[in-house]
Amino acid sequence: MTAMIWMEGIHKTYRLGEVDVSVLKGIDLTIEEGDYVAIMGASGSGKSTLMNIMGCLDRPSAGHYVLEGQNLTTLSNEGLAYVRNQRIGFVFQQFNLLSRSTALENVMLPMVYAGISRRQRQQRAAAALQRVGLGDRMGNRPSQLSGGQQQRVAIARALVNRPALVLADEPTGALDTQTSYEVMALLTELNDQGITVIIVTHEPDIAAQTHRIIHVQDGLLQGEARNHGRTSYPAD
Amino acid sequence: MAIAALWSNKLRTALTMLGVIIGITAVIAVTSVGQGVQSQTEANLQGLGADILQVRPGSASSGNVSQGSGSATTLTWDDAQAIGSQVQVAGSVSAYLQQTFQVVYGQNNTSTTILGTDTTYPMVNNLTMQSGRFFTADELTQAQSVVVIGPTLRDELLGVGAEAVGEKIRIQGQRYSVVGVANVKGSQGRQNPDEQAYVPLTNMSARLVGNNALSGIAVQGISVKVSAQDQLEAADFQITNLLRVRHSIYPARGDQDDFQISSAANLVETLSSTVGLFTVMVVAIAGISLVVGGIGIANIMLVSVVERTREIGIRKAIGATNQAILSQFLAEAIAISAAGGFLGVGLGVAIARLAASLFRFPFVVSLWAIGLGVGLSFVIGIVAGVIPARSAAKLDPIVALRSD
Numbered sequence A: 001m002t003a004m005i006w007m008e009g010i011h012k013t014y015r016l017g018e019v020d021v022s023v024l025k026g027i028d029l030t031i032e033e034g035d036y037v038a039i040m041g042a043s044g045s046g047k048s049t050l051m052n053i054m055g056c057l058d059r060p061s062a063g064h065y066v067l068e069g070q071n072l073t074t075l076s077n078e079g080l081a082y083v084r085n086q087r088i089g090f091v092f093q094q095f096n097l098l099s100r101s102t103a104l105e106n107v108m109l110p111m112v113y114a115g116i117s118r119r120q121r122q123q124r125a126a127a128a129l130q131r132v133g134l135g136d137r138m139g140n141r142p143s144q145l146s147g148g149q150q151q152r153v154a155i156a157r158a159l160v161n162r163p164a165l166v167l168a169d170e171p172t173g174a175l176d177t178q179t180s181y182e183v184m185a186l187l188t189e190l191n192d193q194g195i196t197v198i199i200v201t202h203e204p205d206i207a208a209q210t211h212r213i214i215h216v217q218d219g220l221l222q223g224e225a226r227n228h229g230r231t232s233y234p235a236d
Numbered sequence B: 001m002a003i004a005a006l007w008s009n010k011l012r013t014a015l016t017m018l019g020v021i022i023g024i025t026a027v028i029a030v031t032s033v034g035q036g037v038q039s040q041t042e043a044n045l046q047g048l049g050a051d052i053l054q055v056r057p058g059s060a061s062s063g064n065v066s067q068g069s070g071s072a073t074t075l076t077w078d079d080a081q082a083i084g085s086q087v088q089v090a091g092s093v094s095a096y097l098q099q100t101f102q103v104v105y106g107q108n109n110t111s112t113t114i115l116g117t118d119t120t121y122p123m124v125n126n127l128t129m130q131s132g133r134f135f136t137a138d139e140l141t142q143a144q145s146v147v148v149i150g151p152t153l154r155d156e157l158l159g160v161g162a163e164a165v166g167e168k169i170r171i172q173g174q175r176y177s178v179v180g181v182a183n184v185k186g187s188q189g190r191q192n193p194d195e196q197a198y199v200p201l202t203n204m205s206a207r208l209v210g211n212n213a214l215s216g217i218a219v220q221g222i223s224v225k226v227s228a229q230d231q232l233e234a235a236d237f238q239i240t241n242l243l244r245v246r247h248s249i250y251p252a253r254g255d256q257d258d259f260q261i262s263s264a265a266n267l268v269e270t271l272s273s274t275v276g277l278f279t280v281m282v283v284a285i286a287g288i289s290l291v292v293g294g295i296g297i298a299n300i301m302l303v304s305v306v307e308r309t310r311e312i313g314i315r316k317a318i319g320a321t322n323q324a325i326l327s328q329f330l331a332e333a334i335a336i337s338a339a340g341g342f343l344g345v346g347l348g349v350a351i352a353r354l355a356a357s358l359f360r361f362p363f364v365v366s367l368w369a370i371g372l373g374v375g376l377s378f379v380i381g382i383v384a385g386v387i388p389a390r391s392a393a394k395l396d397p398i399v400a401l402r403s404d
């Protein structure tokens, strides 16, 4: 099985005035295709920074990153935008929907940048919203939706371009327990369909629903655990 | 997409457009009005005759072409007759006085222009008669109180199409017999010959205006129809010399001419250049408004980029390239500017149209001005949008997403 993600010696250093702040201090990580991974760790340990590098939103200061066999370290900004659009779906803690656009328009947006025709965009966005159970809320703006509903719109937007990898940075962080479980059920469903899903979370019971838990501490990986309770456990 | 973002901020967008709207409106309105006025005046002056020279009293340097009262008028009917007999290229010559008087017939009265002139007037000015006749040489020399009236004046005073010959009308209280009615000539700008009346020059000088010449009969102008249009310059030269001799003017001694000669042709030229200059000035002012409008758009786009940093981050996170973001913001700037441009064109055309109907000149839409206005508004949009759009495109997706 090819690795979805292969990272070696990933460093991220921010320069704050005169001092360099080292946030990631050499991460070596391999994530297999189809895996379901939780990243845990204290606040400020570098989880989001790592996710952003995985998602091609940010570039490492040093190290190598290979996604689906493609070396991204040297890829141009345009190339990274293409990878984000075609291969990756993002889900954020704060949903990050366009507030002036309807649910349908939000879900259509990734396809705008993929150059898909308007008619097809509408059809596929509507199908994606139906899939997350929001078929009757397509004309609503984010302010007219509950938090859980907004996160489901974000998931629909993440999956509409049929990505290989879905990255969710604390997707349930702003939700109550009930809606958290609904959102997790959707992400689990995506993983069941073969999409590699990586989530950042603080909550052990959320992490427990994944296959593999990685601990980050102070910019380094601090061990990991396999979840044996799951049946669809990927072979090593 | 660009339009939607603008629509959600209607008031701000409208205010931003204002500079471009004002600028383009001014360009369109002024060029249209200018062209209308120019074509109107040209038509009028053509009506005056391109082969006619006008001699008026007054020096060119003082610009005094008005028939000023007070000082003695130096141009006389004798000058006109001398031009007629001594200037070979002068085909026909006609002198005139002109003033507005009250004209009465029965209960009807109106105030109109009375021309005191000689018997060559119809020939010089292509005036033909509808009924009756023009006054005769005898009536002229004897200063008789006879009058030829224009058709509109006849309609107003005696009734539409009424038989006027033989009737008596009063001009400034004096009785005049109508001997003829002129044919319709059509309005020529401010003056409508169809509303005028013509009396013998001698009579007008003696009974209506009073003579202020030292000798002979003072006139306000002499029209000289040259024998051929290419003789205009020769006629100008010969008339100048003749009048200098008659008026004892020696330029070598530093004397100034006490008359000036103009032709319809050079009037058209002066007027065109005046209108042209005016147009250039207003267009320059409009240009400033457009620059200010462009700066306004650039400013509002910069604000918009800052306000929408997070939106830009979201778009980049889901795959928008720098190019796509650049295009989006550039399109917004162009949309604002072009919308302002189209509104300005509409408003400018409306103003030109209103002015044309109000001041009675032909309504001319200048297509090149519209093209220029629309094109200019696009260019302004591009120029104003490029810096904000580039700053939006260059935003780091992470930095943009973290902003709030």
Ligand SMILES: Nc1ncnc2c1ncn2[C@@H]1O[C@H](COP(=O)(O)OP(=O)(O)O)[C@@H](O)[C@H]1O
Residues within 6 Å of the ligand: A014, A015, A016, A021, A023, A041, A042, A043, A044, A045, A046, A047, A048, A049, A050
């Ligand atoms: N752009 C930045 N400039 C400077 N420091 C940053 C920047 N982004 C993140 N950091 C710092 O990096 C550390 C890790 O941040 P983050 O990856 O968001 O942590 P986590 O998601 O695990 O809470 C924090 O201390 C944070 O302040």
Ligand SMILES: [Mg+2]
Residues within 6 Å of the ligand: A047, A048, A049, A169
């Ligand atoms: Mg975080």
